Amino acid sequence: MKTWWNGLGAEDRLKYRKYSIAAGFLALLLFVYYASGQDEKEPVKEVETTDLSLGADLLEDDIRAKVDKDLKHVGETLAEMERRQRQYDSLLAALETSQNDLKRQGQGEETGKEEMVNPLSDFEAPEAGGEVSYPEPPTYVPSYSASESSLNDIPVEARIVGGIGRAPGADFQPETVSKKKNSIYMPPSHMPAILLTGIRALTSELGDANPEPVMLRVQAPAVLPNSVKANLKGCFVIANATANLAQERVNLQLVSLSCMSLDGTAVIDQPVQGFVADSDGVRGLTGPVVSKMGAHVMRMIVAGLFEGAGNGIAGAAATTSTSALGTTQIVDTDSIVQSAGGQALKSGSEAVQKLFLDLAKQTVPIIEVGAAKRLTVVIQKGTDLSIMEKG
Structure with missing residues (x-):
């Protein structure tokens, strides 16, 4: 094994080292997993179920409650009707009592009238043992029924009242159909x-x-x-x-x-x-x-100048004196003609100026x-x- 390892190259040795480390790491993980007991499966808990039954009496109870509620409402309505009937009966009894009282009052008044009128009050009582004289009975007067029967026996001539005539009515005119407005x-x-x-x-x-x-x-x-x-x-x-x-x-x-x-x-x-x-x-x-009012305005200005000239001439012919009593103008006898001419010029100029003013007002601008x-x-x-x- 050692000889085989020594015979490997550097790269092969590095690969084997990596593989060995990875295998050891996996083995360690498996050991830890089994040692912790997580491989054991937990038993599935059974879910407890409860049957909910509506019961056979629920519908009957619901109907009974509804009927009881309706009966209660009907009872309340009947009680209200009875209460109103009692009120009506009491009112009717009060009305009957009032009517009876009115009848009794009427009967009492009639009785009082009979007591007040005594038909025997005009006669004197006869003495004891004397004769009593009675008035003669009245003669019989036939009633209306007898006279009516006698009237029915009188013959009555039959007479025709009214008659049948003819009144011409208005001529029938059919409704004119209006033409549709175009x-x-x-x-x-x-x-x-x-x-x-x-x-x-x-x-x-x-x-x-x-x-x-x-x-x-x-x-x-x-x-x-x-x-x-x-x-x-x-x-x-x-x-x-x-x-x-x-x-x-x-x-x-x-x-x-x-x-x-x-x-x-x-x-x-x-x-x-x-x-x-x-x-x-x-x-x-x-x-x-x-605008054609310029000429009239110019003439009005000229008339105003003449008015001012006449006013100046008239003022020059008079002497004005001012005192505590007021202002007084005195005209010299030698300047009477001058004063009269100035006043005439002033008055005429005022009239001409007014005339030209009216013409100027009438000659307003126009748009053509x-x-x-x-x-x-x-x-x-x-x-x-x-x-x-x-x-």
């Missing part, structure tokens, strides 16, 4: 148009109160939502125009839309709501602002828009366009 719905849309009439809109409040009516003509089919088009080419649109000086634009509010078929048998004349946009896409039409202007009509609220057919 209309189309016009949703919010826009359409190109052209201005047929020029505009000169006032920029004052007077222009807002009295808008300028204008007419437009639709140049192409209207564009509806979802790229749908309606053939309104050639239709006329009426609008009201008002000017806005701050924006320098004329705003148009749509009034009506009028169309007619080519054969002239169908007409559309319907109020619409909308506005007009210019070629720049902004609401309103642009136009130059024209020429005809044949291209624009876009916008329908802002959908409406039903009724089609009127000619007979």
Whole structure:
């Protein structure tokens, strides 16, 4: 063995050493495992099972409990009904007692009346042993039944009352079946148009109160939502125009839309709501602002100068004195003509100045828009366009 070991090379010796160490390590592990007793299998513990039986009496007990509960509820209901019946009986007895009391009171009142009226109170009692004279009995008056029987014996002539006549009624008129209204719905849309009439809109409040009516003509089919088009080419649109000086634009509010078929048998004349946009896409039409009030203002200034001159001439002809009592103007007799001329010039200038002021107020700026202007009509609220057919 030693000779064999010595005959091995260095590498073979290293391999055998490694194998020997590994085998020894495995043998050591096996020895420890068996020595610890882990190779013995533990007996499997039996699981104790307990039978859960519902029992044959559980269903019966449940039914009995349900029946007892229902019987208890029925008993409570009957007790409540008996209590209410007792209340009703007591109320009925009280009512009967009250009714009997009222009857007794009525009988007592009748008895008292009989006692108060004594038919023998007017007669005096006869003396003992004297004769008693009685009044004669009243004659017999036949009752109503006897007279009624005698009245029935009187013959009565039979007479016919009333008659049968004929009253003509109203003629039957069948219900007229209303024709189905022919209309189309016009949703919010826009359409190109052209201005047929020029505009000169006032920029004052007077222009807002009295808008300028204008007419437009639709140049192409209207564009509806979802790229749908309606053939309104050639239709006329009426609008009201008002000017806005701050924006320098004329705003148009749509009034009506009028169309007619080519054969002239169908007409559309319907109020619409909308506005007009210019070629720049902004609401309103642009136009130059024209003002002609400059000349009137200049004339008003000249009249004011003459007024001041007349006031100065009149003041130069008078002497003004100021005292504790106030201010006093004294006109010299030699300057009366000068004072009168100054006052006349002042008064006339004031009247002329007021006239030119009124003219300047009336000559407010206007915004002009020429005809044949291209624009876009916008329908802002959908409406039903009724089609009127000619007979």
